[in-house]
Amino acid sequence: MEENKDVFYLSEHFVSLQGEGNCAGLNSLFLRFHFCNLTCTWCDTKYTWVAASGQFQPYTSATLKALISAHHTEQVILTGGEPTLYRLDNLVVPGKKYHVESNGVFIPTAPLAVTIADGTAFRRERMDESVISHFNWVISPKLSNARQQINGQSLSFWAAKDYCIFKFIIRNEADLDEIESILKRFNIAGNKVYVGLEGQSLESQLKPALVDEIVSRGFNFSPRLHVMLWGAGRGK
Numbered sequence: 001m002e003e004n005k006d007v008f009y010l011s012e013h014f015v016s017l018q019g020e021g022n023c024a025g026l027n028s029l030f031l032r033f034h035f036c037n038l039t040c041t042w043c044d045t046k047y048t049w050v051a052a053s054g055q056f057q058p059y060t061s062a063t064l065k066a067l068i069s070a071h072h073t074e075q076v077i078l079t080g081g082e083p084t085l086y087r088l089d090n091l092v093v094p095g096k097k098y099h100v101e102s103n104g105v106f107i108p109t110a111p112l113a114v115t116i117a118d119g120t121a122f123r124r125e126r127m128d129e130s131v132i133s134h135f136n137w138v139i140s141p142k143l144s145n146a147r148q149q150i151n152g153q154s155l156s157f158w159a160a161k162d163y164c165i166f167k168f169i170i171r172n173e174a175d176l177d178e179i180e181s182i183l184k185r186f187n188i189a190g191n192k193v194y195v196g197l198e199g200q201s202l203e204s205q206l207k208p209a210l211v212d213e214i215v216s217r218g219f220n221f222s223p224r225l226h227v228m229l230w231g232a233g234r235g236k
């Protein structure tokens with residue numbers, strides 16, 4: 001793919017409720033960006049990055065801003081895939097509130113030049129921090145349960161920022177131990193952490209004993225409302 005100057009690839013866009021994190025329940029416009037730099041085993045949006053698994057459309061910043069403006073929803077969720085492959089600071093429409101769901105591997109205020117696993121190359125300039133610091137960044141580092149590794153440089157960047165929260169998806173108590181060691185290493189306060197349960201069924205989200213453990217360790221609980229309501233349904 002050519003240098004990504006003013007091209008944004010979207011897998012889909014839709015209005016739903018924010019399912020996870022510190023703003024769960026808000027009526028929101030979702031822009032789901034295509035392509036991801038990771039390959040998490042339990043990814044529930046593999047159609048955004050598995051080669052030939054999904055459709056995607058190119059937009060310019062102007063056409064995307066027109067799309068955002070055309071919707072009544074105040075909240076705009078930039079998700080994926082991995083949205084920081086793109087210049088998100090170019091998508092601001094006055095009066096809208098932006099949230100970014102990112103795996104946190106890329107530092108938005110640094111230029112990016114990366115080739116992802118399927119061979120697609122991305123380049124973008126640095127984002128303007130005076131713009132993106134008004135976004136609600138939901139940084140979701142992947143634990144060993146996703147067969148991915150923590151990126152120390154980028155997590156140090158995020159740990160120093162007051163405009164992000166951290167979201168982790170766990171399977172069991174051992175994952176909570178791993179979270180605690182990450183927080184200690186990067187000096188992240190537990191009250192900035194939201195922990196959700198892995199799975200794509202209502203049953204997978206109803207584990208009160210594990211939620212008790214999340215709370216007793218001083219973390220916030222992140223529901224996964226879209227999973228509870230619609231399971232693995234797409235466009236929700």
Ligand code: SF4
Pocket residue numbers: 036037038039040042043044045046048049080081082103142
């Ligand atoms: S970072 Fe997110 S979108 Fe990318 S593979 Fe992992 S779970 Fe899927």
